[in-house]
Amino acid sequence: MRAKDGAMQDVVTGLQETRAAIARAARDFGRRPEDVTLIAVSKTKPTEVILPALEAGQVDFGENYVQEAKAKWPDLRERFPHARLHMIGPLQSNKAKEAVALFDTIHSLDRESLAKELSREIARSGRAPRLIVQVNTGAEPQKGGVLPPDVDAFLTSCRVTYGLEIEGLMCIPPADEPPSPHFALLAKIAKRNGLPILSMGMSADYEAAIQLGATHVRVGSAIFGARDYGTT
Template sequence: MSDVVARLQETRTAIARAARDFGRKPESVTLVAVSKTKPVEMIVPVLGAGQIDFGENYVQEAKEKWPALRERFPQARVHMIGPLQSNKARDAVALFDVIQSLDRESLAKELAREIERAGKAPLLIVQVNTGAEPQKGGVLPGEADAFLELCRSRYGLTIAGLMCIPPADDPPSPHFALLGKIAERNGLKTLSMGMSADYEAAIQLGATHVRVGSAIFGARG
């Protein structure tokens, strides 16, 4: 597992360098280590090396991994970065510190209900489908302002920021720039954008959170 820790350190160094190159402080960018599908024995060394934020795609997988990990590493913050079914809202509010995939009214309604019931409010980030890809979750860019207002006024949700996943075949920078414009006009400071292949471009365009999996944990599989 020393390779995983070495790749983590390389990623941290690259993020810090990119931030400085673009006139930003390294601490202004949070690394979210994407641990989805990765076994506990691969995650523990990364936690031991001081990594705090982790991303998971599936509620059930997170339920199996993180309660025990949190007993050992209570400082860990777990982000839901995959599609979230409305009927999983109760588990999501209980499990996650951050939910990055809020993208429709039915989910907003259920999250509001569970936040009130549990007395616990994860940080909420709205996913925007900047490429308008039909197979991908997220609010369409032209509907983002109205959805943010709906979340705030009808459901009383506090929205921290926006997230996007650009189309694989597109240059990512225009998508990052678009997300930044939507965030700016809605008074949002958090921008979760950029993954292993494009996080430097995301940092240039204001990313506050970058989601890095394969560059740390190795190729999927």
């Protein structure tokens, strides 16, 4: 029991330290801390690890997979109905129905087929999660995301063809490159298209993202520790 209590306290401490660091970075760059939303990345983490963060008042959580989120979050939300769930991983078009039912925000809209399915399911269900387009700022072939030169046209298609309300952009910079140029590029594209949400920055680089205008940062390991892929 003592080891379990210690692990739970580690989560609370990690959450508190991350919140403080975000607030400090926001103030350092002339921004209001309340304008930066912390998404605690709970992917691969079991419910007993997530619970201390919920009990400490954390609201926003990020998951990568529909099936994993379905296994954890319906029960958690019965206890914590204020929690908001973010889809931050690649989303298959055939999972659009489940994603619309489960998530409050989808950060990984990146292709026409997915836009079509999301539009159809939103119209059918009447439930409309916030939608964010993922941009592949590094043009990495192994990553999802719209290429930067194609973003404007894709946004127009989402809005005009599919009737979707797009609220922002998301990116994951290449691991072997400085992140700031990618964050600056995302901010430039968002400003050009009148999009208020910038989902960018993770445990290792969220301070740079905040400097360049991030409204949502996705932090996992700094709160929950190293990922345990054996739980997926």
